[in-house]
Amino acid sequence: MPKKLYIFGYIILFSLIVLFFLSYLKDKTIYIEAGPKGGFFDTSANLIKARLKDYNIESEVINREDTINIVEDVNDDNKNIHIGFVAQDLKGKQFKNVKALGSLILEPLFIFYRNDLELNSLADFKGLKLGVGPENSGTRLLAETILNLYGVNNENTTFIDKTHSIHFDMMENGTLDIGFFLLPANNQFIFKLGTNPNLEIFSLNASKALSRKFDYLYPEVVQAGGFDLKNNIPEEDIQVISLPVDLVAKKNLDPSVVVAVSLILKEEFKAPNIISDASTFPSMEYIKNLEVNKRAKEIIEMPFGSLPFLYKYLPFGFASFVDKFGVNLSYILSIIIIFRYMGFPTPFKYYQTFIDHFYYEKILKINEKSLKNKLSNEDIQFLKKVENHFISQAENDSALKIVKEIKKRL
Numbered sequence: 001m002p003k004k005l006y007i008f009g010y011i012i013l014f015s016l017i018v019l020f021f022l023s024y025l026k027d028k029t030i031y032i033e034a035g036p037k038g039g040f041f042d043t044s045a046n047l048i049k050a051r052l053k054d055y056n057i058e059s060e061v062i063n064r065e066d067t068i069n070i071v072e073d074v075n076d077d078n079k080n081i082h083i084g085f086v087a088q089d090l091k092g093k094q095f096k097n098v099k100a101l102g103s104l105i106l107e108p109l110f111i112f113y114r115n116d117l118e119l120n121s122l123a124d125f126k127g128l129k130l131g132v133g134p135e136n137s138g139t140r141l142l143a144e145t146i147l148n149l150y151g152v153n154n155e156n157t158t159f160i161d162k163t164h165s166i167h168f169d170m171m172e173n174g175t176l177d178i179g180f181f182l183l184p185a186n187n188q189f190i191f192k193l194g195t196n197p198n199l200e201i202f203s204l205n206a207s208k209a210l211s212r213k214f215d216y217l218y219p220e221v222v223q224a225g226g227f228d229l230k231n232n233i234p235e236e237d238i239q240v241i242s243l244p245v246d247l248v249a250k251k252n253l254d255p256s257v258v259v260a261v262s263l264i265l266k267e268e269f270k271a272p273n274i275i276s277d278a279s280t281f282p283s284m285e286y287i288k289n290l291e292v293n294k295r296a297k298e299i300i301e302m303p304f305g306s307l308p309f310l311y312k313y314l315p316f317g318f319a320s321f322v323d324k325f326g327v328n329l330s331y332i333l334s335i336i337i338i339f340r341y342m343g344f345p346t347p348f349k350y351y352q353t354f355i356d357h358f359y360y361e362k363i364l365k366i367n368e369k370s371l372k373n374k375l376s377n378e379d380i381q382f383l384k385k386v387e388n389h390f391i392s393q394a395e396n397d398s399a400l401k402i403v404k405e406i407k408k409r410l
Contacts, residue, residue, distance in 0.1 A: 030059040030257055033074065033084040035067040035137070036163045040184050040245065041085040044104060048083075048264055055260040055316055065163065066136030074098050074248055082253055083261070086246040087138045087182065089216040090289040097251045099293040101261055102282040102300050103244040104269045105184050108220055109142055110240065111202035112171055112193045113178045119202060122150040128177040131160045131167035139164070139182040142243070146210060164189060171199060178202075182243075185222065185274040194227040194234070207239040216288060217241045226274035242275065244286035255295055256320030259311060262299035270304075279304075359386045363402050370406045383407070 032048060035041035045061045052059045062081070064070065070084040075095040086100075087107055113119055117128070125147065132147075133139030140161065147153065160167065160176065168189045170176035183190050193199055204210070207219035222238040247265065249258065265282040272278040284297050299308065306312075310319040363386050366379050375383075383406060 028058065028254075030057060030082045031062055031080050032059055033062045033064065033070045033081045035063065035070075035085065036065050036134075036165075037063055038165050039163075040105070040107065040187065041067060041070075041087075044085070044245075044247075045083075047268055048261060051264045051268065052257075052260060055256075055320075057257060057260055065134045067138050068136050068141055071095060071098060071248060074250055077250075081250075082257070083247065083249045086248050086290075087243055088141060089214065091216070093289065095248075095290065098248050098290060099251050099253075099296075100284075100287045100290040101247040101249050101258065101293050101296040102265055102284055103246050103286040104265065105245050105273075105281050106218060106220060106242040106276055106286075107182055107184055107245050108222070108240040108242040108275060109139070109146075109204075110181045110183065110190055110193070111178060111204065112181065112196075112199045113202055114174065115198055115200045117177060119178075122147060122152060122204075125150070125178060126152050126156050129158045129160060129175075131162065131170060131176050131179040133167075133180060133182070134161050134163060138243075139180055142182060142241075143180040145214070146204075146241070168193065172196065174198065184245075185226070185276075186271075191227060195231075201234055201238045203236075203238045204241055205239050207241045210241050217243055218286075220275040222274055240275070244283075246287060246290065247282075248290065249293065251291075253293075254320075255323045256316075258293055258295045259299060259308060259320070259323070260316075262296045263307075266300060266304060355389075359389055360398075362386065363406070367402050367406050375406075 030052065032045045034045035042061070042063060049059045049061055067085070068088050070081075071086045071088075071090070072095075073079050073081040074084040075097045077097055083101075119125065130143075130147075132143040144153070147157075160170070162170075164181055164183065167176060167179045167181070171179045171193055179193070181187075181190060181193070194201060201222070207217075211217045211219045218241070220240050220242045222234065222240060224234055224236050225232045226238075227233045247261070249261075262282075269281045270279045272280075282300050284292055284300060295308075299306075310323055313319075314322065362382065366375065366383060369375065369379065
C-alpha cells in the first residue's frame with residue numbers, strides 16, 4: 001500500500017482523537033429551557049438544576065412563555081438548549097434530534113369559575129371573560145382546542161392572555177369570570193383556588209369523550225375531599241382532562257447527564273398527588289410520537305435505588321468519563337484494528353522511521369563537518385548516541401558505515 005495512503009489514514013485517526021478530547025474540554029454547562037417563572041416547568045427545571053450540582057454538573061435555566069416551542073429549541077442543533085419540557089400533542093411532527101427522558105406527571109386542566117355563575121356546559125362560557133394563557137402556551141392551546149368544540153372562541157368571548165400568576169390574582173379578586181390553569185394538582189395556585197369559597201371547579205363531564213377524540217389527553221378524577229378532607233373540598237368528584245409533562249433532551253446529550261437526570265427524576269417525582277398514586281411517575285408509558293432515550297428508560301424501569309453497572313462500582317465522575325468516551329474509544333480501537341488488517345504500519349513504526357531519518361540526516365552533517373573541522377564534544381557525544389541507536393535497531397547499515405568513517409578521523 002502506498003506510503004502516502006498510510007500517512008493520510010493516520011492523519012484522519014489523529015484528527016478523530018483530537019476531536020474526541022476537544023469535545024471533553026468544551027463548555028459542559030447544561031441549558032434547561034422551561035416555561036414562565038413559578039410554573040411547573042420552571043420549578044421542575046430549577047429542582048433538576050439544584051440536584052445536578054450533587055453530580056458536579058453545572059446547569060442554567062432559561063424561561064420562555066410560548067412553551068409549545070420549547071421542543072423546537074431542543075431539536076435545533078444550532079441552539080444550545082439541552083433539555084426541555086413538552087406538554088402538548090406532537091402527532092404528525094418530526095423531531096429527529098430529540099429523545100424523551102420520561103414523563104414527570106399528569107397535568108390536569110383545572111377550570112375555575114366564580115360561584116355566582118351558572119355553568120352546565122363549556123358552551124355556557126360564551127361571552128364571558130376567560131383567562132386562557134399567553135399565545136403559544138400549553139394552556140392556551142389546550143383551552144382553545146376544547147372550547148372550539150363548543151363554539152367558544154375569541155370572536156364571541158373575551159380571552160385574557162396573561163400568565164398563571166396574573167390570572168390567579170384576577171380570580172382571587174373577582175375580576176375574571178373563568179380561569180384555565182394547566183398545572184399539577186399539588187400546585188399552590190391550584191390548592192388556593194380550589195379552597196377559595198368564592199370559586200368552583202368546573203367538572204368536565206365529557207372528559208372521557210375528549211380523551212377518545214384526542215389520544216394525548218387522559219381523563220382523571222379529583223376525588224371529593226381531595227383539597228381538604230376535613231371540610232370535604234370539593235364536595236363531589238370533579239372530572240378533568242390531563243396531559244403528561246415529558247422531559248426531553250437532545251439526542252446526543254452526554255450519557256452521564258442522562259444518568260444523573262434520570263436518577264433525579266426517580267427520586268423527586270415519585271410522590272402521589274390527588275390524581276396519581278405514589279411511584280406512578282416518572283414513567284415511559286405516556287411517551288407518544290417521540291423517540292425514547294434507552295438509557296433513561298433503563299434507569300426509570302430499574303427498581304428504586306438501583307444503578308447502572310458502571311455507576312454502581314465506580315465513582316460517578318470516573319464512571320461518567322468511561323460512559324461518555326467508552327464508545328468513542330471503541331470506535332478508535334476498531335479503526336486501528338482495521339488499519340493493521342489492511343497492512344498499515346503501527347504508529348510506533350512511523351515514529352521509529354521518523355527518528356531514524358532524523359539521526360541519519362544529523363550524522364550526514366557531522367560527517368561533512370569532520371572532513372573539514374575538528375568535532376566538538378557535543379558532536380562526539382551525539383555520534384555515540386546515534387551509534388547505539390542504530391546498533392540496537394540493526395536496520396540501517398549505511399548509517400553505521402558513516403559513523404565508522406567519522407570515528408576513523410577522530
